[in-house]
Amino acid sequence: MTRRAGLGRLRPKHQRLVLLGAALVALGGASALALTTLGDRATYFYAPSDVLAHAPEAGRAIRLGGLVERGSVIKAGVLTRFRVTDNAHEVAVNYTGIVPDLFREGQGVITEGRFGANGVFVADTVLAKHDEKYMPPEVAGSLHKVGRVG
Amino acid sequence: MHRFANPARFLRIARVLTPLLTLIGLGLAAAGLWIGLFASPPDYQQGDSVRIMYVHVPAAWLASGGYLGMAIASAVALVWRHPLAAIAARAIAPVGALFTAICLVSGSLWGKPTWGTYWVWDARLTSMLVLLFLYLGYLALASAEDERHGGDPAQGKGAAILALVGVVNLPIIKFSVEWWNTLHQGPSITLTKSTIDPAMLLPLMLSLAGFTLVFGGVVLMRMRAALARTRTAARGRRLAEAYA
Numbered sequence: 001m002t003r004r005a006g007l008g009r010l011r012p013k014h015q016r017l018v019l020l021g022a023a024l025v026a027l028g029g030a031s032a033l034a035l036t037t038l039g040d041r042a043t044y045f046y047a048p049s050d051v052l053a054h055a056p057e058a059g060r061a062i063r064l065g066g067l068v069e070r071g072s073v074i075k076a077g078v079l080t081r082f083r084v085t086d087n088a089h090e091v092a093v094n095y096t097g098i099v100p101d102l103f104r105e106g107q108g109v110i111t112e113g114r115f116g117a118n119g120v121f122v123a124d125t126v127l128a129k130h131d132e133k134y135m136p137p138e139v140a141g142s143l144h145k146v147g148r149v150g
Numbered sequence: 151m152h153r154f155a156n157p158a159r160f161l162r163i164a165r166v167l168t169p170l171l172t173l174i175g176l177g178l179a180a181a182g183l184w185i186g187l188f189a190s191p192p193d194y195q196q197g198d199s200v201r202i203m204y205v206h207v208p209a210a211w212l213a214s215g216g217y218l219g220m221a222i223a224s225a226v227a228l229v230w231r232h233p234l235a236a237i238a239a240r241a242i243a244p245v246g247a248l249f250t251a252i253c254l255v256s257g258s259l260w261g262k263p264t265w266g267t268y269w270v271w272d273a274r275l276t277s278m279l280v281l282l283f284l285y286l287g288y289l290a291l292a293s294a295e296d297e298r299h300g301g302d303p304a305q306g307k308g309a310a311i312l313a314l315v316g317v318v319n320l321p322i323i324k325f326s327v328e329w330w331n332t333l334h335q336g337p338s339i340t341l342t343k344s345t346i347d348p349a350m351l352l353p354l355m356l357s358l359a360g361f362t363l364v365f366g367g368v369v370l371m372r373m374r375a376a377l378a379r380t381r382t383a384a385r386g387r388r389l390a391e392a393y394a
Contacts, residue, residue, distance in 0.1 A: 013230060013231075016228060016229045017229045020225060020228060020229055020314075023314075024314070024317075027314075027315060027318060028318070031318045035322070040330070042273050042329075042330045043273075043330045043331045044270065044271075044272035044273065044330065044331050044332050044333055045331050045333075046331070047331070065331060099266075100264070100265065100266030101263065101264075101266075102195055102196065102264055102266075103266075104195075107195070108335075110333055126266070127265045127266045127267055127270070127333060128264065128265055129265065129333055129335065130195055130196065130264055130265075131335050131336075131345075132335045132336045132337060132338040132345050133338070133345045133346075134193050134196075134200060134203070134338065134345070134346045134347060134350050135193065135194055135346075135347035135350070136191030136192065136193070136194065136347055136349060136350075137191070137192065137193075137194040138191070139194070139347055140194030140195075141194075
């Protein structure tokens with residue numbers, strides 16, 4: 001009598017378990033490879049540093065995100081000028097339209113638009129991005145005083 | 151596991167657990183929502199729209215948690231062939247799909263006043279939409295398979311395999327906000343810390359616990375109903391044979 005080799009020696013339940021384990025490992029590996037290849041292309045926006053390191057060709061629509069630099073916002077009617085910063089580099093942005101309620105200095109922002117010839121980013125859309133902190137106004141106020149919130 | 155896989159024993163436990171989970175869950179969720187909507191402070195940036203969180207976050211948690219439960223039940227059904235496991239996976243699917251839809255809709259309604267848009271195709275929102283499609287695909291495939299196998303959920307394998315393949319999406323949802331730049335903000339609650347003020351964290355936790363218990367209660371209800379249907383069908387067949 002020949003002994004059955006490999007998986008055949010296991011009870012059916014254990015065969016299925018080994019098969020499932022192998023399938024999940026293969027699936028996990030394939031997903032990890034796919035995600036690694038996908039890399040930064042699944043990103044929703046570029047930071048100022050990304051844009052300055054790899055300048056997009058003029059006229060190509062991109063999304064630029066970061067923080068609205070403190071003291072940079074100038075409003076003239078429906079035109080809003082501000083600078084987007086990632087605390088390393090900043091980009092000047094012009095936007096014509098109504099900004100969202102949460103558009104504030106020192107808060108996150110994502111703009112969609114194109115670089116003009118003068119290096120100023122002309123945005124068609126401005127979205128406000130908020131961070132993961134939630135607190136009552138009183139708490140934020142007292143933190144402001146001790147300088148814990150920007 | 152075998153002890154609980156016995157349908158008679160399961161039914162005995164589930165009969166007690168179903169009203170217990172559902173009632174305690176409804177009580178906690180009601181308390182959480184009441185405090186959240188009326189007795190908790192507004193947010194320093196978002197004002198009152200932050201209150202959507204008390205529905206959105208539990209829905210998001212149950213959407214992914216429910217999917218994980220469905221996938222584990224599917225793995226048990228494939229490997230150990232426990233009839234209860236296939237029933238459990240099918241009981242979870244529509245409830246999980248509902249919470250995924252609640253998560254997407256409440257998130258969209260929250261996005262407009264805060265971000266300035268109902269929807270963007272960033273990694274978090276897109277992967278959550280994919281989760282809804284996975285649930286819907288599972289429901290369609292499971293119902294087609296069950297119909298083919300005379301209503302026996304333990305026969306088909308396709309839906310269980312689909313549920314397992316879809317597990318890949320869960321870490322993508324979880325880490326989407328860390329791997330890529332997204333409009334959706336990063337996690338507020340991690341294992342070690344929370345960036346939510348205690349006055350807001352309390353109603354959130356109550357609502358989270360409450361909806362989770364209700365989820366469990368509804369899944370048990372659906373499992374009991376599925377078992378009752380199987381019994382009725384079996385009795386019908388026996389009677390038909392006896393009088394044939």
